Amino acid sequence: MVNTQRSELELVRLILKGNIKIFEEIINKYQRLVLSIAVRFTNNQYDREEVCQEIFIKVYQNLSGFNFNSKLSTWIGKIAYNHCINYVNKNSKYSTTDSIDGLYENGNFGSNKSQFENINSTINTDFEEKEIYILVRNNINRLPELYQTIINLFHLQEMSYKEISEILTLPEGTVKSYLFRSRKLLKEKLLSSYKEEELI
């Protein structure tokens, strides 16, 4: 099979030679990665697009400094995360939290089952699954940015603990611990909202 996709090295070289149109391939390939990081730091579509564009402009401007010591995805992810942190710091209207401890203690983490009561009282398997899914998603949105970024990178981008740790400049063990804690928290929320037999 002929590999029609250019290698990343080749792509970067062509872009650095001035072939800016090739950069579109990079954008198309990594926009989901950038979005999965930026999504928690922005609260509307307009800001999201702006931030993602700024990230890619930064990637383009710094491409000559990329030395292939890491994967391009990790490098872009790191730029995206740092940019989002700066963005949040500049726009203090977005609150940031680094810890999920308060969420455990205050009991304000997530919605409970009652919020679905007005949706539909018909119980069937599909609906139950959808309900569980909505509950999990709602609770993820209540997690601090860092935790949600880790979850998105692991589950949506299928990155390893190591790659995530490089992006966030955190120890691998910390990334793993945050990920496990977030999922455990989601599980506890799920168990507190449903009876065991509803989850089987």
Place this chain on the structure above:
Amino acid sequence: MNHLTDDQIQAYLDKNKLENLNDIEDHLQVCQKCRFNINTYRQIYTALSNEDELPVLSNNFSFTTISKIEKANEKKWNIFENILIALTFIVSISLSIYFFDLVSFASYFREIDFSLFTGLGEKVFSTLSPNVFYITAAILITGIIELLDRFRIQKSAKHINH
């Protein structure tokens, strides 16, 4: 074997390397409580891995981003070009003063000691043979005309755009 901990279940679902993988799998065969736990986690994993929840960027996202980069590059080049034009002017004026006897003309401005330029020019150009000088001068003059022309075209293009 004791019931599986949350960490063990998550490590198992994350497909981490586990020394006691066989023990875990054997335990799951017989323990209903742990099977329930793992199924709960599986539902969470399914929800977390659903990409549909991620908002989408506009269809022309890459196009608009490339346009922004091109604009930024153009701006950068304009600054560079203007600096180049300014430098070319300085060099050409200096050459003119030296080679076309503009010193006598400029001597009307008595406050300025133009002999400094003459001395500088002599030092620099005494090392060049006459042929090299003529070629250099020709290149510089052509360069100046070319840059002025580009500058004029850009200005008129901006004017048209406005």
